[in-house]
Amino acid sequence: RKEVEQDPGPFNVPEGATVAFNCTYSNSASQSFFWYRQDCRKEPKLLMSVYSSGNEDGRFTAQLNRASQYISLLIRDSKLSDSATYLCVVIGPVSGGYNKLIFGAGTRLAVHP
């Protein structure tokens, strides 16, 4: 089983649509969870951290279900500029202060006019 699994998409949605991405992770001892965004041939950029209580940042809402080892990202009112690949990222159980990021393969979103 892959460490972090995502639906590769692509998700093709019109502007203004609501779209949801899902992700599962295999290691129940994983400590922290994130959504990153990656534009074509660019570096990953942190979109938001994911907490068990759920968290919202503008049009973006992230949820974590530790029991199901499931993470989600909801984007409301999609903009053309949201077109990118969304990466589910997990930090494995490490000690010592450093954070080994484990990436999913990403879900591609294409927002069209």
Add this chain to the structure above:
Amino acid sequence: EPEVTQTPSHQVTQMGQEVILRCVPISNHLYFYWYRQILGQKVEFLVSFYNNEISEKSEIFDDQFSVERPDGSNFTLKIRSTKLEDSAMYFCASQGTGGEQFFGPGTRLTVL
């Protein structure tokens, strides 16, 4: 805003040649990382580096790879004898006390 920089942006080399990829992390950061992304695939962890030594390395990071922080500012990844399958985007990242990793723009390595 401070950022991670990487040079070169694109490196083309012949199989068997040595390459050195350079990174300048954010100045007050203490943890440094290399990741790679083969075209069309996921980003993969290669190595983490703290206090002038490797904290953890992946199975990909074999004896052909080495990292160094030669002068307190640069952080380098050396591949001793490149193979075709080393062709990928290599990302450097640095992490401060807040825990977030900031990625550089990457070096695209093409091995012919």
